[in-house]
Amino acid sequence: MKLVITVVGRDQVGIIAMISSVLAECNINICNLDQTIVDGFFNMIMIANAEHSTIGLQQLQEILQGKGKQRGLDIRVQHADIFQSMHKV
Amino acid sequence: MFTIDDIRETNRMIAENRLDVRTITMGISLRDCADSDCQRLCHNIYEKITSRAERLVAVGEDIGREYGVPIINKRISVTPISLVADRMDEREMVRVAVTLDRAAAAVGVNFIGGFSALVDKGCTRGDQTLIAAIPEALAVTDRVCASVNIASTKAGINMDAVRVMGETIKETAVRTADRDAIGCAKLVVFANAVQDNPFMAGAFHGVGEPETAINVGVSGPGVVKQALASAGKQADLGMVAEIIKRTAFKITRVGQLVAREASRRLGVSFGIVDLSLAPTPAVGDSVAHILEEMGVERCGGPGTTAALAILNDAVKKGGLMASSYVGGLSGAFIPVSEDAGMIEAVACGSLTLEKLEAMTCVCSVGLDMIAVPGDTPATTIAAIIADEAAIGVVNNKTTAVRIIPVPGKQTGQLVKFGGLLGYSPILAVNPWSAGQFIARGGRIPAPLSSLTN
Structure with a gap:
């Protein structure tokens, strides 16, 4: 199962470090990462492979949303099938 | 594989343009619930709906959360009640509506459709009773939706039923006058009604449908x-x-x-x-x-x-x-x-x-x-x-x-x-x-x- 993780919020040190460490702990592999900073605003989209994940999608959503909230970041984790279905025939 | 731009486009549709799934509607056949005794009929209906739709709301919410797309409504449609409760009198028909309302509340759906009759060519006794019970049924329930099919391309227009529905709508308005006639917002009069409509207030689970279906x-x-x-x-x-x-x-x-x-x-x-x-x-x-x-x-x-x-x-x-x-x-x-x-x-x-x-x-x-x-x-x-x-x-x-x-x-x-x-x-x-x-x-x-x- 592929996941899409999107992060929006004020730029700060350690955003990607925090996310990637959570993913590593859960045995989730990062496949692609696109990140921009405009006027101090951080915007990231990450595609990850959760095939061998040690936790469920909803648990991961709770962990990342919780950590994001502490830093003032909006973190969303979505099942990638929604993008695959919408954009590929 | 989709691109980063595809992700942006989808999420913009959801966040800014209100893309959503309006409803997951579970159609449930109640044909096997029929009984000549009203109490047994209501018991059968309640048990069937609450067992079949027990997980509907939770599953809908899980899917919405996991894919990140809002699923606004989870709803139920049932076999037109006039078919299941053909032998009931008017007071008993209202009891059936109350049962539907209770079952809908128990599983957490906001509307249940199917307090319906199909009379495009003519009415049975049960159809007439159901139509007569509509104003009371919509006045005493919150979640029940009613519909009546009065015409079809194959049969023409049943003008006797049309006349009765004009009166029924007026009566329903009067019975719910204290709430700006909201009962009428839950009552649809159809021509060529479809059997698998997931949208309220006109949803019902048609006679050609399977035991249960997701629409x-x-x-x-x-x-x-x-x-x-x-x-x-x-x-x-x-x-x-x-x-x-x-x-x-x-x-x-x-x-x-x-x-x-x-x-x-x-x-x-x-x-x-x-x-x-x-x-x-x-x-x-x-x-x-x-x-x-x-x-x-x-x-x-x-x-x-x-x-x-x-x-x-x-x-x-x-x-x-x-x-x-x-x-x-x-x-x-x-x-x-x-x-x-x-x-x-x-x-x-x-x-x-x-x-x-x-x-x-x-x-x-x-x-x-x-x-x-x-x-x-x-x-x-x-x-x-x-x-x-x-x-x-x-x-x-x-x-x-x-x-x-x-x-x-x-x-x-x-x-x-x-x-x-x-x-x-x-x-x-x-x-x-x-x-x-x-x-x-x-x-x-x-x-x-x-x-x-």
């Missing part, structure tokens, strides 16, 4: 409007149709995904995806605003019917390829009180009942959520139903009337139904009488369906 209704008028706005004013109407098709394809793919996933997780067969653009009163979720984006100054003005025809056709063409099974009503909805643009158009005088009737010739589904003065005669309401049914029967399409004669209110006054049902100024009704026409009764014969010029 999904998509939405997304805001996404279509945004796509047209991005294309600019110079795009010609061929290009406009093309943009709507592409957008409808994407919207429908989300519905298809949700429908497949819901049916897999619930272990219920996948019925259909309904390709509809269903507006809400929220800003940026209006079908009328799409028509205005196409270049009609105000919805209801000249050009509106043509613009709506383009929209309705393109939505179907785009959606068809995106789903393996398409059904339900499938078309753009024009419920007046549920669409911010329609409400504005009525308020400024550009949208009238007669224009709405013309618009229903080219779209789904009919005169929908239309508030009229409370003193509108029952025969006039019946005649409006007959007009709308004639459009459906002759053109071989579904049409419906959901009209609300609000007691004590006059043309131009505002009525508020709340939530997704919205609010609306009261529309003017043509004052000339159809009393004698309606009093004739009988059945209008089925139309010729060749020599179609």
Whole structure:
């Protein structure tokens, strides 16, 4: 199962470090990462492979949303099938 | 594999343009619940609904959370109750409605459809009893929706039933007068009703349907409007149709995904995806605003019917390829009180009942959520139903009337139904009488369906 993780919020040190460490702990592999900073605003989209994940999608959503909230970041984790279905025939 | 831009586009549709799945509706057959004893019948119905739909709301919420797309409503449709409760008397029919209401509340769905009768050719005793029980049933329940199919292309129009429905709507309005006649917002009169409609208030689980089925209704008028706005004013109407098709394809793919996933997780067969653009009163979720984006100054003005025809056709063409099974009503909805643009158009005088009737010739589904003065005669309401049914029967399409004669209110006054049902100024009704026409009764014969010029 592929996941899409999107992060929006004020730029700060350690955003990607925090996310990637959570993913590593859960045995989730990062496949692609696109990140921009405009006027101090951080915007990231990450595609990850959760095939061998040690936790469920909803648990991961709770962990990342919780950590994001502490830093003032909006973190969303979505099942990638929604993008695959919408954009590929 | 999709690209980063694809992700941005999808998430923008959800976050900014209100893309959502409007409803996951579980159709449940109640045919095996029939019993001559009312208490046993109600027990059977309650047990069947609560066991089959026990996980519906939780599964819907899980899917919404995991895919990041809002699923607004989880609902249930059941076998037309007149078929299951044919032997009940009027008081017992109301008990069945209360049972449906309790079952819906127990599983956490906001509406349950199927307090219905199919009388396009004639009424059985049970059909008559159910129709007589509708005002009371809608007054004493919150979640039950009723519908009556009074016409079909194969059978013609049952004008006796049309007359009775005019009176039933008036009576329902009076019984729920303290809540701005909200009972009428849960009562639909159909011509050519479909068996697998997931949308309320007209949903029921038809006789040709399986034991249970998952039907999904998509939405997304805001996404279509945004796509047209991005294309600019110079795009010609061929290009406009093309943009709507592409957008409808994407919207429908989300519905298809949700429908497949819901049916897999619930272990219920996948019925259909309904390709509809269903507006809400929220800003940026209006079908009328799409028509205005196409270049009609105000919805209801000249050009509106043509613009709506383009929209309705393109939505179907785009959606068809995106789903393996398409059904339900499938078309753009024009419920007046549920669409911010329609409400504005009525308020400024550009949208009238007669224009709405013309618009229903080219779209789904009919005169929908239309508030009229409370003193509108029952025969006039019946005649409006007959007009709308004639459009459906002759053109071989579904049409419906959901009209609300609000007691004590006059043309131009505002009525508020709340939530997704919205609010609306009261529309003017043509004052000339159809009393004698309606009093004739009988059945209008089925139309010729060749020599179609």
